[in-house]
Amino acid sequence: MKNLTFHGGIHPDDHKIISKDQPIKAVHAGEKMYYSVSQHIGAPAKPIVAKGDHVCRGQMIAEAGGFVSAPVYATVSGTVEGIVKKRMPAGNYADCIAVANDGAMEETPYETASIDDLTKEQIISRISAAGVVGMGGAGFPTHVKLSPREPEKIEYILVNGAECEPYLTSDYRRMLETPEKIVQGLQVIHKVFPAAKCYICIEDNKPDCIAMMQEKCKDADGIEVKILRTKYPQGAERMLIYAVTGRKVNSRMLPADVGCIVDNIDTVVAICQAVLYGEPLMNRIITVTGNGAAVPGNYYVPIGMLMSEVIEHVGGIKGQPEKIIAGGPMMGNAMFSLDIPVTKTSSAILILSRDEVSQMEPTACMNCGRCVQACPGGILPTRVADFADHGDEAQFLAFQGMECCECGCCSYVCPAKRHLTQSIRSMRKILLAKRKKG
Amino acid sequence: MSELLHVSSSPHIRSKATTSNIMLLVLIALLPATCFGIYLNGPYAAAIIAVSMIAAVGTEYLYEKLMHKKITVTDGSAAVTGLLLALNLPVSVPIWIPLIGSVFAILIVKQLFGGLGQNFMNPALAARCFLLISFASHMNDFSTNSWSANKIVDTVSGATPLAELKAGGTPLLTSMFAGTIKGTIGETSAAALLLGGIFLVVMKIIDLRIPLTYIGTFTVFYILFGGHGLDPYYIGAELCGGGLMLGAWFMATDYVTRPITRKGQYVYGIILGLLTGLFRIFGMSAEGVSYAIIFSNLLVPIIERCTRPSGFGINPQKGGKQA
Numbered sequence: 001m002k003n004l005t006f007h008g009g010i011h012p013d014d015h016k017i018i019s020k021d022q023p024i025k026a027v028h029a030g031e032k033m034y035y036s037v038s039q040h041i042g043a044p045a046k047p048i049v050a051k052g053d054h055v056c057r058g059q060m061i062a063e064a065g066g067f068v069s070a071p072v073y074a075t076v077s078g079t080v081e082g083i084v085k086k087r088m089p090a091g092n093y094a095d096c097i098a099v100a101n102d103g104a105m106e107e108t109p110y111e112t113a114s115i116d117d118l119t120k121e122q123i124i125s126r127i128s129a130a131g132v133v134g135m136g137g138a139g140f141p142t143h144v145k146l147s148p149r150e151p152e153k154i155e156y157i158l159v160n161g162a163e164c165e166p167y168l169t170s171d172y173r174r175m176l177e178t179p180e181k182i183v184q185g186l187q188v189i190h191k192v193f194p195a196a197k198c199y200i201c202i203e204d205n206k207p208d209c210i211a212m213m214q215e216k217c218k219d220a221d222g223i224e225v226k227i228l229r230t231k232y233p234q235g236a237e238r239m240l241i242y243a244v245t246g247r248k249v250n251s252r253m254l255p256a257d258v259g260c261i262v263d264n265i266d267t268v269v270a271i272c273q274a275v276l277y278g279e280p281l282m283n284r285i286i287t288v289t290g291n292g293a294a295v296p297g298n299y300y301v302p303i304g305m306l307m308s309e310v311i312e313h314v315g316g317i318k319g320q321p322e323k324i325i326a327g328g329p330m331m332g333n334a335m336f337s338l339d340i341p342v343t344k345t346s347s348a349i350l351i352l353s354r355d356e357v358s359q360m361e362p363t364a365c366m367n368c369g370r371c372v373q374a375c376p377g378g379i380l381p382t383r384v385a386d387f388a389d390h391g392d393e394a395q396f397l398a399f400q401g402m403e404c405c406e407c408g409c410c411s412y413v414c415p416a417k418r419h420l421t422q423s424i425r426s427m428r429k430i431l432l433a434k435r436k437k438g
Numbered sequence: 439m440s441e442l443l444h445v446s447s448s449p450h451i452r453s454k455a456t457t458s459n460i461m462l463l464v465l466i467a468l469l470p471a472t473c474f475g476i477y478l479n480g481p482y483a484a485a486i487i488a489v490s491m492i493a494a495v496g497t498e499y500l501y502e503k504l505m506h507k508k509i510t511v512t513d514g515s516a517a518v519t520g521l522l523l524a525l526n527l528p529v530s531v532p533i534w535i536p537l538i539g540s541v542f543a544i545l546i547v548k549q550l551f552g553g554l555g556q557n558f559m560n561p562a563l564a565a566r567c568f569l570l571i572s573f574a575s576h577m578n579d580f581s582t583n584s585w586s587a588n589k590i591v592d593t594v595s596g597a598t599p600l601a602e603l604k605a606g607g608t609p610l611l612t613s614m615f616a617g618t619i620k621g622t623i624g625e626t627s628a629a630a631l632l633l634g635g636i637f638l639v640v641m642k643i644i645d646l647r648i649p650l651t652y653i654g655t656f657t658v659f660y661i662l663f664g665g666h667g668l669d670p671y672y673i674g675a676e677l678c679g680g681g682l683m684l685g686a687w688f689m690a691t692d693y694v695t696r697p698i699t700r701k702g703q704y705v706y707g708i709i710l711g712l713l714t715g716l717f718r719i720f721g722m723s724a725e726g727v728s729y730a731i732i733f734s735n736l737l738v739p740i741i742e743r744c745t746r747p748s749g750f751g752i753n754p755q756k757g758g759k760q761a
Contacts, residue, residue, distance in 0.1 A: 012451055091445075166451065238750065250751030322444050329450040336445045352450065363457055363513065364554040368693040370455070372700070378750040380698060400749030408449030415455040422447035 003204050004243040005229035008376040010409045012166050012232055012330070014205065019289040020169040022297035024177055029076045029302045030309035034086050034096035034341035035061060039303075040133040041140050042068030047097050051082040058108040058280060061097050064128070070141045070344075071131040073280040074099055075302035077106040087340050089326035089333040096341060099304070110278035115184075120192045123275050130274030131281045131344070136160060136235070136264035137327060139345040142271065145263070146192055148256035154193045155259035156245055159186055159268050161202040161209065162228055162235030165328025168348050170285035171265040173298045175202070175209040179216040182265060185272030186223055189263070196261075198223040201244055205230040232330060233407040237262050239376050251402045266347075281344055288314050292321040292351030301342055307349055308338035317351055325350040330408040360417040371410035371420055377403040381410035385420040388427035396427050404428060457554075460643055461514030467637045468521055468688065470630035475623035479529035480585025483623045486536050487524040493540035494520030501549045515554050519543050522562035525624020525684060526728070527569075529586070530579045539565040559735045560695045563728050570728075580620040589618050600679040600724035603672070611671060614678040625681035635687030644691040647703040648710075652686045653677065655711025663719050682714065685727035695735040702738075702745035709734050709741075 038044040045062035055061055055074040062072040081098040088094050113126070128143035148154060159182065163171040175182065186198050200217065202210050204227050217223045226244050228234050238249045240262060247258040255262050263271070266284060273279040282303055288311065289296040295315030307326070311317060325332040326340070327347055371381035379400045387396040401424055410420040476484045498516040502509050511517075523539050543565035548557045570577045580598050582590050590613075599609035599619045613619055617627025625631075638644045657673060666672035676682070690696060690710055697706050710730050717726025 010453075012453070242750075248751035248753075250749065253751065323446075323450060324443055325448075325450055329448070331448050332450070333448065334443070334445040334450060336443050350450075360452065360456075363510065364556075366457060366515065366555045366693045367696075367698055368460070369698045372698050372747075376750065378747045380746065382698070399746065400752060403749035403752065406448075412449050412451065413453050413455070415453075415457050415460055417452060417456070419447065421449060425447065 003227045003229040005231060005234070006239040006242045006376055007378070008374050008409065009231040009233060009239070010374050010412055011230075012412060014166045015289070016167065016169050016172070016205075018167065018291075018293075019287050019296040019298055020172055022169075022173075024173050024285055024298045024300050025314075026300040027302070027305070027310060027313050029101050030305045030313075031101050032081075032306070033074070033076050033078070033099045033101055033302070033304035034084070034306065035072050035074065035099065035304045036086065036088065036094045036096045036341060036343055037062050037072060038094045039072065039139060039343040039345060040070045041138060042066065042070070042144075044095070045069060045072045047083060047095075049080045049097065051080055053080040054078070055080060055099060056106045056108045058110065058282065060280070061099070064131075068141055068144050070133050071129065071280075072097070073131060073282055075282040075304050076101040077104050078102040087337060088343070089335055089340055089346065091333070091336075112277050113275065115188060115191060115276065118191070118275065123188055123192055126275045126278070127271055130270070130279065132267065132270045132274050133281070133344050134264055135266040135270065135284060135344060135347070137331070137345055137347060139343075142263065142267060145256075145261060146189065148254075148261070150256075151193060152195065153259050154196050154256065154261055156261070157186065157189050157193060157196045157198045158240060158244055158260060158262045159198070159200040159265060160235055160237070160240055160262055161200055161206075161213070161265045162240060163206070163265075164203060164230070164232045164235040165330055165332075166232070167289050167350055168287050168328050169289070170287045170298050170347060172206055172209060174265050174269060174285060175206070176212055178269060179212050181269045181272045182213070183216050183220050183223065184276060185268035185270075187220065188271055188275045189261070189268070190222060193261070199226045199244055200224070201226045201228055201240055203228045203230040203234055233376060233405070233409065236376065236405050236407055238405060251405075284342070284344060284346065286310065286342065286346055287348040288351070289348065290351040290353075292317050292319055292324075292353045294318040303342055303344055305342050306338070307335070307340045307342060310342060311338065311349060311351070319353055321351045322354040323352045325352065330412070331406065362418045363416045365416050365418060368415060370413040370415065374409040374413045376407060376409065377405050379403050381420045381424065382418070385410075385418065385423040388423040393427070393431065397431070401427060402431065457513045457515070461518050463641050463643050464518050464638065464688070465514065465521065467634035467643070468518075468525065468624070470633045471525060471624045471627060471684070472521065474617050474627040474630045475525060478586050478589055478617065478626065479623055480583060482583065482585070483529045485533065486527060486529065486531065486623065487521060489533055490524035490527070490536035490540050491517050491520035493537045494523070494544050497541050497544040498549065501545060507553075510554060513554065516544055519548070519561045522688065523565050526562060526566045526622050526681070528577065528580050528622050529583060530581055531576045535569060535573060535576055539569050542568050555694055557694055558738070559732050560689055560692045563689055563732050566728050567732060582620065590620060598679065598724065599675065600718070603675055603679070604724045609675065609679075611674050611678070614675055619679070621679070622681065625684045628678035628683045631683035631687055635683070638687065638691075644687070647700070648691050648696060648707045649686045651704050651707025652690055652710040652714075653682070655708045656682065656714050657711075659712055659715030660719070663715065665719070676718065680718070680725035681727045685731055686710075689727075689731050690734075695738060697738050697741045697745065699742055699745045699747060701747075702741045705741050705745060706734055706738065709737060
């Protein structure tokens with residue numbers, strides 16, 4: 001069978017070789033930890049600790065601020081130093097609970113459970129209590145995702161193992177090193193939606209992961225591995241759903257509207273930890289890579305640690321970096337400071353030197369149409385970006401500018417080096433804000 | 439250290455393609471036809487090409503200098519226009535013809551409408567048509583010169599093979615394919631142009647949508663209305679002659695003046711094929727590629743409007759969810 005794919009997309013150099021063979025190594029927490037109360041989409045969590053309180057590792061320090069929200073847990077033991085404003089990778093400030101690590105690593109006990117004893121409601125409440133959010137980047141609270149309006153209409157559960165962003169290898173290592181947990185986590189979700197088919201979706205540039213997961217899924221009932229053609233942005237939710245099920249989700253729909261639930265590999269592992277072992281979400285795998293990373297690799301990092309400390313702990317920076325990016329090169333945020341804590345959604349720290357980063361003056365569009373070919377959202381990026389630049393909201397909407405998923409393919413292929421994605425993204429932000437208000 | 443980091447919007451990596459290397463590849467793709475034109479027509483053809491290219495680049499430079507704009511001649515688009523215009527001229531023209539043509543192409547058709555990407559008509563073809571109308575006697579003079587006389591088998595004096603065909607003659611198909619016929623400097627050798635076209639496709643500068651729908655539609659139209667049915671001789675002659683290859687591979691695929699939408703490109707190719715057929719069979723002249731292309735250029739905005747993609751997951755016709 002031909003490997004599954006979608007229309008459009010690009011094939012950038014993947015650079016995964018830098019870190020793909022590095023086993024996951026644990027990083028010890030730093031001296032000061034900062035826990036952002038907004039590590040997810042939705043209402044910020046409400047702090048429930050005060051300055052001077054002693055906290056243990058695994059203790060809840062901020063409770064969910066609503067249904068679409070998620071609690072935050074301490075990942076070290078120590079003393080709460082208060083609430084401070086810290087910059088986030090996107091450049092905004094967020095309230096963070098500062099905890100001074102006492103190094104003792106006192107840990108609260110966790111309550112394990114067996115999947116057979118749990119009801120659907122219990123599973124979802126355990127996920128919710130553990131603060132699990134989508135770890136692929138968006139940070140949508142997982143318990144919300146698992147509570148669709150019409151649960152009986154969910155036909156597919158897709159585990160997103162595409163990892164289509166260049167450089168990133170954390171999901172790759174996850175699949176190779178702890179495949180059982182992925183299967184267990186998926187079985188937990190399957191229990192919530194017993195009628196659904198479960199697919200673990202992997203790009204064909206990771207044959208070892210495919211073989212590994214196929215091996216592990218052999219005896220698991222209702223779980224299958226789907227092989228995707230390697231192409232960016234195969235891991236974008238809408239592209240993944242289309243590739244596997246042939247169903248199309250537009251910007252105003254949720255995957256559940258077409259009977260799908262999509263979860264990232266790391267999220268599924270977090271679900272397994274939360275439901276079966278009672279552990280809250282406290283760590284995540286971060287790929288530290290790029291030719292500016294002295295020791296590139298995949299690291300198991302406690303949430304709340306400062307990026308600067310993570311980099312220092314794993315060997316530091318080599319040479320003069322030009323850009324340091326939180327996330328992948330296609331959709332990640334360039335940071336102008338490393339005084340930023342790791343959150344539930346930080347997938348990578350990418351340290352790029354000058355020759356890896358393109359800086360080019362944008363020139364006139366010559367209508368070559370490369371962006372149109374590459375756009376997985378099926379729009380005309382060059383036209384839409386023009387409307388965005390001119391502030392023409394009506395035409396922007398008429399040309400379906402909202403269907404842009406900000407994957408960056410258009411900017412990547414543009415020979416005139418126009419900042420198409422940036423223009424479209426800015427206009428989308430304005431219009432999304434209006435949509436919310438109206 | 440933190441102050442030295444660069445911050446920009448994603449994506450942080452870009453492909454290596456640039457406007458100037460695309461234009462360079464187009465120039466390379468035109469090399470076989472250019473070289474053949476010079477081989478066939480002698481050093482004077484080289485002079486025409488040189489004057490045309492220098493005038494095109496020079497006009498662009500001067501205009502941008504005088505208008506205090508950023509100088510963009512290094513992107514190579516003016517050079518491509520100059521070369522394409524020269525390839526569309528007969529070798530017998532006086533040397534001021536390419537000069538006027540290039541100035542017209544760059545100044546009137548391209549820069550006055552806003553420069554690269556803004557012109558609504560292919561500059562080289564618009565200039566050619568301007569010259570055809572203004573200096574008809576020079577532009578229709580396809581007589582051989584001392585250099586090409588021994589290479590071209592002359593049957594009807596001063597007529598291109600298609601004109602000969604229309605008048606009832608039978609030009610040699612093999613020489614039409616190879617290019618040892620009368621015509622403009624760059625249009626005669628179907629073989630050299632095909633080679634360049636294939637190069638562009640292989641290098642992914644163009645795709646096959648427009649050239650194939652254009653040539654395909656024209657062929658079907660010619661079979662239906664050409665009066666010679668499926669006779670391969672006539673079909674072959676019509677395909678090799680009259681600048682169809684130059685037009686289909688290099689002019690109709692001009693980024694700026696063709697539709698950007700996928701569906702639109704098919705529509706555009708079909709319209710080109712129909713118009714070329716119409717002009718050749720029912721029109722006065724034996725050729726018609728130039729007029730077909732610049733006329734179709736004018737239809738591009740309408741074609742684009744009608745073929746705009748609906749966006750991923752949005753299908754109003756089928757009642758897809760849009761609310």
